[in-house]
Amino acid sequence: MHAFDYKSPEVLAEALQQLADSDGSAKPLAGGTDLIDQMRTGRHQPTLVIDIKKVAELNVLECAGDGLHVGAATPCYRICGDDNVQQDYTALADACNIIGGVQIQSRASVGGNLCNSGPAGDSIPAMIALRGICVIAGSAGTREVPVAEFCTGPGQNVLADNELLVEIRFPPRPTASGSHYRRMIPRNEMDIAVVGVGASVTLNEAGTTITDACIGLGAVGPTPLLAARAGECLVGQTVSDATLANAVEAAKEIISPITDMRGTQEYRVHVTGVLVRRVLETAISRATGDPCVVRPGH
Amino acid sequence: MSTAEKPSYKVIGTRPIRHDGVDKVTGRALYGADIKLSRMLYGATVRSPHAHAKIVRIDTSQAELMPGVRAVITSEDVPEQGDRVVELGEGAVNMRHLAANVMAREKVLYKGHVVAAVAADDVHTAEEACARIEVEYETLPPVLDLLKAMSADAPILNDDIRTESIGSAPSGSDQQTNVAKHFMFEKGDIKQGFADADIIVERTFDTAMVHQGYIEPHNATAHWNADDKITVWMSTQGTFSARQQTAELLLMPVSSVKVVPMEIGGGFGGKISVYLTPLAALLSKKTGRPVKILMSRTEVFEATGPTPGSHMRVKLGAKSDGTLVAGEAWIAFEAGAYTGSPIGAACMCVFACYDLPNGQVEGFDVCVNKPRTNAYRAPGSTHVAMATETLVDELCEKLKMDPTEFRIKNAAGEGTRRVDGPVYPRIGMVETVEAIRDSEHYKTTLDGKFCGRGVASGFWFNVGLKSSVSATVNSDGTVALVEGSTDIGGTRTSIAMQLAETLGIAAEDVNPVVVDTDSIGYTDITGGSRVTFSTGIAAINAAISIQEQMCQRAAILWETDAENVRYEEGHLVGPSDQRLSFRELAEKLRELGDAVVGYGTSGSETQGGAFGTHCVDVEIDPELGKVQILRYTIAQDAGTAIHPSYVEGQMQGGVVQGIGWALNEEYWYDEQGEMHNPTFLDYRIPTCYDVPMIDTIIVEVPDPQHPYGVRGVGEVPICPPPAAIANAIYDALGIRMTELPMAPHRVLAAYLGRNTDD
Incomplete structure (x- = not known):
């Protein structure tokens, strides 16, 4: 591993200044679960590592009238242990609960997961489904980008060299809404998604008709995907097998999976269909008040 | 359970706390990586990015100029071995191949093959120096497929290999080839045997290359003293074997090398061969200082000794009363870069559980551009158990016979002659099947729509x-x-x-x-x-x-x-x-x-052989092809269990490794011969969430060659799991899996494409 400088600013402005001064040779470090390994293998060779875990704005976890704010460096264990997240943003809790083991969850952040921009990042389809918005700060000010538009390719995203992801903001949850994230992995834990699916569903007061739906897909394209048409085709429909089958077909239309050591292209297409249906079923049950405890891996 | 009047022991059979x-x-406890010596240097290696290439030029000058770099070595620093074959504990070894595996000479034969090594003041400097060593390669077409490697027009890996014939195999030609060995064992009259059979089953099987997956990577620290005495600290399964290998590779007398064993974080057969030790010794010779080298996990996967992938065609014939009358096997193993796969053992094990009157076994050791394979827990036996035990299950199904009844009827016993010749002394094959038949597990009915139960047996020699x-x-x-x-x-x-x-x-x-x-x-x-x-x-x-x-x-x-x-x-x-x-x-x-x-x-005693029979229940998600192990029981003959907890531990550990091999583990190569999953993230050994408690039944049929009747227990438990799980999958879904690993995508493809009239 190359020698590098290390700084741990406590104020956002300071972190942004250090980033701006480094001309692209710096890397922000949150949990470090991806970055440290990538530095060890030589994939990234930053001359400066900026540890952002001490920056207050990046460690918020607040549920207020305007929705949920998750700081970019907030570790997974805080997110999946939070009552509000478990209750109203369940898909995010589901994802944070299956990223790595206890040690990883104590360090890793969803902001880091997003900035690493891996196609299989577990938290990203969940955040897409919950319509998360990335709040990005840079020398020129702040801008907002939907999570669904943040990643631009494997390991690539919209962040400029002098920009930092500050937080992910989620809109307030309507009543009679439920969400879920699950993935197919060959083992039951400690694995990377072969396919990951996040979905959020809102029902009418009677609990019979879908009034809103949003679906995120992972590991089936160069970036995590928003399955826009799959969500839209559910709106206004009554809950039925046929309704869900339409969403499954719409989701399959936008994916372009590859064959690799985690699964074949053909298998991923098939599993996308299975998981979209299962995840929607769970999200719908949760929207009706059933908590639907899911055993990881099953 | 005991099969005979058991002597009363005071210590044997109790469970004292282990001394370590x-x-x-x-x-x-001190492991190899814990070693710190005064003035110690740190080593790192340059490894080939290609699976098959000629080394045209190595320029080490930029590395040698770096501050903190103390020595650089290439194959020029490794002594020439000439045509020497040396007996090294687990068999005769071609020293030219062993030396070339430690440091590539003219060609690299697999990705990760060492071409140079550096010693420096710290490991980061050593790694940076490695990055500055320029190696020019002339790439050659990689030979990755076992059957293609055997064909006459395949690119040749080693120009000194001619097919060696063993047993009754016809003598080989003087042509260059990738087929290093050709085994043939025969017993009885194979044609008549199949002619007498009422039912014949035959299938082709493929298994992927898999690694032992020990947690501790290889390590070596060496100090070459001014008086030419060499001390080595390392993790090894055999200090005397490591001493001899190191001495032979350095052309030094064995007495000049002292090997100090450190604690071992797992070996399973993979920590017998030396890899780093001669490099550390040569770097120490150049610098006069102790040199320590540790492998990364990726280096362990890419460049140590996994067990081969295989291609097998096996055929069994039985009478309608369930008597086995004939067995035929054609088995090819990937040797990796150099000859030495456990194909011989595989040929001996393939029908070893049964009293087979007529048999023919043919085996091939085939060089491919993958790491040189090495021993892994009952080497070769798990592969062939997958084939034979699947076919036995198919015979039982066609005969409408209980799998334990069929095995008891045909089990090898005292006096049975194996196809390759040896006659068994007192062994406990039947007793292990009886133990499963009588177990709570086997007697309990398995319900559930996509659930299934499988039984399989296994054999290992023990030495x-x-x-x-x-x-x-x-x-x-x-x-x-x-x-x-x-x-x-x-x-x-x-x-x-x-x-x-x-x-x-x-x-x-x-x-x-x-x-x-x-x-x-x-x-x-x-x-x-x-x-x-x-x-x-x-x-x-x-x-x-x-x-x-x-x-x-x-x-x-x-x-x-x-x-x-x-x-x-x-x-x-x-x-x-x-x-x-x-x-x-x-x-x-x-x-x-x-x-x-x-x-x-x-030293004069030989063991009577170890047998085990396993029973597994699985549940399969038919939409995802994912197999969950619901319940697992293993019965194994331990002769006499000295410390029952460690016997159970070996049985359970073997089963867990067998489950990994069965369901998810494999070297995933691209067409250029690059392994895409050289980490524990994507090389999937089972976690504690993937296996249930493994129930153990220790069968005790004492081995008369040991004063207390001990039989070795470490290896045979890995043999039956893939076949037992394949048989359970058949019971659940009606599909015969013939390729390992039985990963979700393969199970699903087989299930969706199943032939309903099969």
Whole structure:
């Protein structure tokens, strides 16, 4: 591993200044679960590592009238242990609960997961489904980008060299809404998604008709995907097998999976269909008040 | 369960706390990576990015200019071996190949093949220096497919290989080839056998290359002293084997090398061959300072000794009453870059569980551009068990016969001759099947829509080989036991227990230590399930010697002749009923003649063979193809279980590795021969969430060649799981899986494409 400088600013402005001064040779470090390994293998060779875990704005976890704010460096264990997240943003809790083991969850952040921009990042389809918005700060000010538009390719995203992801903001949850994230992995834990699916569903007061739906897909394209048409085709429909089958077909239309050591292209297409249906079923049950405890891996 | 009247033992069969337990659980045990020596340097290696290439040029000048770099070596620094074949413990080894595997000479034969090494003041400098070494390659077409590698027009890996014929195989030609060995074993009349059969089943099987997956990567620290004495600290399954390999590779006398064993974080056969040791020694020779090299996980996967992928066609014939009458097998193994896969063992194991009157087995050892394969827990036997035990299950299905009934009817027993020749002494194959048949698990009905149950058996030879121990009686009545068998599975304790049993003292009163090659007599590797058997015999012999010496010392005390003193259950008994305990006499030894030191050796004994039968229940998600193990029971003949907890541990550990091999583990190569999953993230060994508690049934059919009846237990438990799980999948879904691993995408594809009239 190359020698590098290390700084741990406590104020956002300071972190942004250090980033701006480094001309692209710096890397922000949150949990470090991806970055440290990538530095060890030589994939990234930053001359400066900026540890952002001490920056207050990046460690918020607040549920207020305007929705949920998750700081970019907030570790997974805080997110999946939070009552509000478990209750109203369940898909995010589901994802944070299956990223790595206890040690990883104590360090890793969803902001880091997003900035690493891996196609299989577990938290990203969940955040897409919950319509998360990335709040990005840079020398020129702040801008907002939907999570669904943040990643631009494997390991690539919209962040400029002098920009930092500050937080992910989620809109307030309507009543009679439920969400879920699950993935197919060959083992039951400690694995990377072969396919990951996040979905959020809102029902009418009677609990019979879908009034809103949003679906995120992972590991089936160069970036995590928003399955826009799959969500839209559910709106206004009554809950039925046929309704869900339409969403499954719409989701399959936008994916372009590859064959690799985690699964074949053909298998991923098939599993996308299975998981979209299962995840929607769970999200719908949760929207009706059933908590639907899911055993990881099953 | 016991199959015969069992002698009453005081120590054997109990479960004392292991002697090395406190150091291990408190983190104080010292492993190879813990070594720190004064003025020590750190080594790193340059490895080939190509699977098959000629080395055109290596320029080390930029690395040598770096501050902190102390030495750089390439194959020019590794002694030429010429055409030498040397016996190295687990078989004859072509030294030119062994040397070229340690450091590539003219060609690289797999990605990760070492081409140069650096010693520097710290590991980061060493790694940076490696990055500055320029290697120019002329790439060659990689040979990755087993069957293509065997064809006459395949690119040749090693220009010195000609097919060696073994058994009744026709003699090979003088053509260059990738087929290094051709085995043929025959018994009876194979044509007549199949002609007599009422039912014949035949299938083709493929299994992927898999790795042992030990947690601790390879390591070596070496110091080449000014007097040409070399000391090595390393994790190894055999100090004397490592000593000999290192000495032969360096063209030094064995006596000039001392190997100091560190604790081992897993071996399973993979820590017998040396990789880093000669490099560390040569870097030390150049610098005059100790040099330490550690492998990364990726280096372990890409460039140590996994077990081969295989292609097998096996055929079985039976009479309608369920009598097996004929078996035929054609087996090809990936040797990796150099010859030496366990194809011979596979050919001997393929029908070893059964009394087969007519058999023919043909096997091929085939070089491909993958790492040179090496031993992995019952090497070769798991592959062939997958084939044979699947076909046995198919026969049972067609005969409408219970799988345990069929196996009991056809089981090999005392006097059965294997297809490759040897005749079995007393063995416990039948008893393990009976134990499964009578188990709570097998008697319980399995319900559930996509659930299934499978049964399979397995065999492993187990070996004897040589061991030495010495044992000194301390004045407090304890015994210091010195041994050369490095401890992988709790053998310090299982050896100490046999010494304690023989002396009639407590296991806790024996203090076992594993020492270096200068400090104990010759001892073969910890492998072949041999240590509790063979080093155990050495310890028993040492204890018998101590008994005799203690009788002599008591005779001095009681002023009588030694033959008048008896040794009874840890006591010395004199002619006038004088009685002293072992400890009481030990306290008086200061005044009674010479020091009491027992030596014991073994080497002439061979083991009778180990058998196991497994039963597994699975549940499959038919939409995802994912297999969950619901329940698992293993019955295995341990002869006599010295420490039942460690026997159970070996059985459970073997099953877990077998489950990994069955369901998810594989080297995933691209067309250029690059392994895409050289990390534990994507090379999926089972986690604790993937296996249930493995229930164990220890069957005890004592091996008459060991004083207490011990049979080795370490290897055979890995053999049956893939076949047992494949049979359970068939029971659940009606599909015969013939390719390992039975990963979700393969199970799903087979299920969706199933032929309903099959």
